[in-house]
Amino acid sequence: MSGERIVVIGGGIAGLASAALLARDGHRVTLLEALPTLGGRAGTWERRGFRFDTGPSWYLMPEVFDHFFRLFGTTVAAELELTTLDPGYRVYADGYDDPIDLRASRAENVALFESIEPGAGAALERYLDSAASTYDVARRRFLYTNFDDPRAFAAPEVLGSAGRLARLLATPLDRFAARSVRDRRLRQVLGYPAVFLGSSPSATPAMYHLMSHMDLEQGVLYPRGGFGVLIARIAEIAETAGVDLIVNAHVEAIELTDEPSPSVTGVRYRDVSGDEHRVTAHRVVSAADLHHTETELLPPAARTYPESWWERRTSGPGAVLAMLGVRGEVPALAHHTLFFTEDWSENFEQIFGADPRIPDPASFYVCKPSASDATVAPPGDTNLFILVPVPADVSIGRGGEDGGGDRLVEEAADRAIARIAEATGTPGIAARIVVRRTVGPADFAEDLNSWRGGALGPAHTLRQSAFLRGSNRSRRVRGLLYVGGSSVPGIGLPMCLISAENVLKRVRGDRSSGPLPEPAVTARSVELDRNAG
Known part of the structure; x- marks a missing residue:
């Protein structure tokens, strides 16, 4: 159904990306952000000539950003000035005098591992081959999907690797890494990506060794000006696509029709002066913390994820x-x-x-x-x-x-x-x-409004990954969707962009897996070239 009235709650990257994609599809979108600035966790703060990113600071999975911008007829190169970091990062490990530098290329990192532990270079080659293969399957089959089409699991590449994927899910990341290297520092390098996923190496499935493909093979990038520039570019795209961006909008409730089959009718919020407002809606997409959305913005009978559900989560x-x-x-x-x-x-x-x-x-x-x-x-x-x-x-x-x-x-x-x-x-x-x-x-x-004051969201343990993480659609309220790090597919800026695309698929009724088709790239199809004139 085209031209729906949609309200997006939350102006972080997931909310902005969702709003932009939905507006591009012809919907009338209003975004409500409680803070005075957009960005959410990916905010900025300045004082005395110092400017800080207050949240995310690692630019990984570059193809996800590339794909998102191409959906709007533009490119990362046209929007951001990226630098490849070399070293990608440095490690100081207690008990060792000198740090080690993880480099910008696979070959250099293989050489580094070998210089520290004979045989570890060849082991890293095998580890990264596995990581790249797992990442490729995950990106095409398990990330850009709402898990509502069983045929995605019947694809030959999935069936052919089912046994291997099952073993990766059943094995903790730290144990998997320990099979490749003995040196403590190298095992920590392979295990630390668990922290990016809000977990510990002993509780994170080895499936996530795919993240080593990102930092040890693809390399680590940085957008000049900081991640606030990335947020500003996506906000510009959303606004140009027609999104009404409203800050200082403290959402108090998602309004519903009466029981027994509630549907969203709008959102009630207060502005910075305390005045109350209501925005009508056919659908609501909440990019706010999922716990807050469910337990504060909905009545008890309308909650898919009540407090009792959260008590069993990590x-x-x-x-x-x-x-x-x-x-x-x-x-x-x-x-x-x-x-x-x-x-x-x-x-x-x-x-x-x-x-x-x-x-x-x-x-x-x-x-x-x-x-x-x-x-x-x-x-x-x-x-x-x-x-x-x-x-x-x-x-x-x-x-x-x-x-x-x-x-x-x-x-x-x-x-x-x-x-x-x-x-x-x-x-x-x-x-x-x-x-x-x-x-x-x-x-x-x-x-x-972060659950328990967490910095990232629910941890990526086995029972909180992929389709076990929960759905991005309310089972109790028609027209209510969820997006962002506390929903599927999970934590991190790239994952939030993917979650926005999955919300668009929900609204379209698209049950496909994999990224959406991209239109032809122009200078920027959604606005005049900012450099013109």
Whole structure:
């Protein structure tokens, strides 16, 4: 049915992409975002000449971005200025004096593995062959799909690899990686992608070893200006396609017809002045946190995923974030740097185990975008973004500026700063910090309505992956769809773009698997070339 009135709740990448695709199909789309700016988790923050991405910072799965832009008759090259990072990332591992650099090509990484452990190079070749093959099948059969056509599972390539795929699902990622390499650092490199998926290597199916194809073979890219530029480009496309973008719109309820067979009729929200508004709708697409959508925006009888369902689910980790503006250089950090503890299992046990607490010592991640982008910091200074995975627990507290956050949050940030200084031989970092902002799990819950204050969404454990993750369609409410990291296919910017395409398929009644056909590329079919004149 063409020309429906559709409301999208949430202006992160999934909401913006869904709104753009639906508007391109001829629907009248209104997007409601609670915050004053678009982007959601992929936000930006600026202070004293330092500009920070407040969320995602890894550009992986480039073909997914390429495909999304081509759906609108444009290209990534026309919209973004991408840089290939080399090294893709650096690793400091406790117990070793020197870091290791993961490079921009498969051949270099094979050589690196071999230099650390004889035989590991050939093992990595086999591992990456498997990763590439698994990724190819997943992208064409299990990501761009709503799992509503059994024929997709009967495809020869799926049936032919069914036994192998079953073994990958039944084997934990850490055990699978350990079959290839013995060196602790190399096993951690192969296991760490689990964190991108909101899980631990011991709880993540080995199916996700496909992610090593992305960082060790495809390489890691970076959009000049940061990920805020990516959000701005998608927002421009949505607006040009006809989407009505409304910020400071706090959605209070999804309005429904009466029982026993409810359908959406609209959305009620309040603006920044507190005035109430209503937008009528034939359909509602919620890009808000799925737990929040189900338990706060719907009456109990209309919930597909009530609180009892969530009690049986596993959250991804929470996070302590620290955005630091540092005078001068911190030369021993790469654009992306990972710090790994020696006791890997204990680190994850403290995050996901029966007695969760902030790990100490902790594995963590540091982004230094000023290594590649002069626009994100004053000349000669350093922009640092630190992410410490912690339990998804709002009692850890909130962050703040200039050390004004809650004690546990600030202490976790201080320990990470001290570890950076020690590992890189840069003892004076703390004294050179002129901008400091921290974020804790309570901020994620308050600002993003995140379930349990998690930073990512439900973990990609076996029972929370693919069709087991849940549906992007309400079983109780006609016309209600879900999109984004807490729905299918899962966590991450590329996955959110794929989830938007799957919502479009739902609206069209398209039961196919695989990416949608792309139109011919023009300078940009949805607007005049921004460089014209």
